[in-house]
Structure formats: C-alpha cells, structure tokens
Amino acid sequence: MTNPFFDRPILNTPYACPTQHWELDKDGQPTQKILETRRPAKFITPIPKPKKRKRAVAQEVMVFDEGKGLSTKEQQYDPTSIINEVRHNVDSWRALPSPSQWQVTPETARLLQHWRHHEFGGVRPFFCHVEAAETAIWLTEVAPQSKNGKRLLDHLASANRDANPELMRFALKLATGAGKTTVMAMIIAWQTINAVRRPGSKHFSRGFLVVTPGLTIIP
16 A cells, blocks of 8 residues: 655755645644645744742742643743744745845845856755745844834844843754755855945844854864
8 A cells, every 4th residue: 555645755846945745633644635835834932931029929820731731830832933924924025026125235135146046056055045044134134124024023032032131042943954054154144245345234243153062073
C-alpha cells in the first residue's frame, strides 16, 4: 500500500514561496491530503513570569490553559503569535512592483533586487533566506512608516520589555540546515552598506557580534 506523504514529502521548490503543504491532524500525523496554501506558522511561546509583588499576600494568578497541558503556575504558555501577521505584511510588501513603493533606502532596494532577481551562476539564495532578510528589513525600514507596522513594533517592544529589559531583540527562525549563516551575511551586508552611507542613522550598524555554540575552527 502506497503512502503519498512518504512517497512525495517535498511539495515546493526552495527558491519560491511555498504554495502547498501536507495537512496534519490534531496529533500531527499526515492525513494524506495536500492543501493548496502555505503552512501557517504555529507556535506556543512562553509568557514571562510577573515581577515579584511587594504585597505580603499576592492575588492568585489564573493559569491560562493553552489546551495542551503545558501551562502551570510557574510557567504559562501563550499560543498566540504575530508571526503570521508579520508574514502577511511582508508578503504584501514584496508584491509591490516598483522599488519606489518599497519605502526603503536606495541601497536596500538594490540589495533586494539582487537577492530576488539576479541570475546567479552558482549557489543562489533560497526563498527562506530572502524572506528572513526581507522580514528584518521590513521591521526596520518599512514598519515604522505605517500605523499597522507601528502597532506590530509596539507589540514586539512590549514583549522585549517583559523578557529582555533594555534589550530589543528580533528572532529569525529557520530550520536546521536551511542556511542561517547565509542570512547573517545578508543582514550584515544590508546593515553595513546603509551604515556607511548614513553614518548618523540609528537604524544601521557597522559593528556585529556573532555567537555560535559548538564552533569548530579548522586550521
């Protein structure tokens, strides 16, 4: 008996936005049905613990039940995520045909055109590489210019204040082996080129710290 999911596990090319995915049931098992859409992001993210109260007797905190039995009084989990909303905004922005509509610097526009449309002779960026760089660019250069973008940035800033006071962080998540080093190089190129052209800008930097676990140096 054939199993379509195992016979054809890969449905999409790595060089374009995914357009199909295998449906999974509530237990994460394939239903053998192909859905003609990109698989939405689905995360369960930890909610930072509240700061200690000064009152002698603190009010009992209600435990948010995410439906998976993960949450406790010590650590709650929030299944909601703005990943799909950010992705939708980046998709709409990517579809704008003219660089004059992108609301980015001329240097950033040239990099985007290169990554998206250059006829690479050898290794070329995967879609996930370009999308990760696009997301960082959209959050930095484009989002501050719209009401909806500012709302998303306020949400991220609020999460950072709770988890990482005075340290604003964005996380770009790629699958193991997808090429995170390539994305780091793309982001460093984008930041450095803009920083050199705009030394007074607070959006761009020429200084970078790369921290990697298990780094092996081969002479």
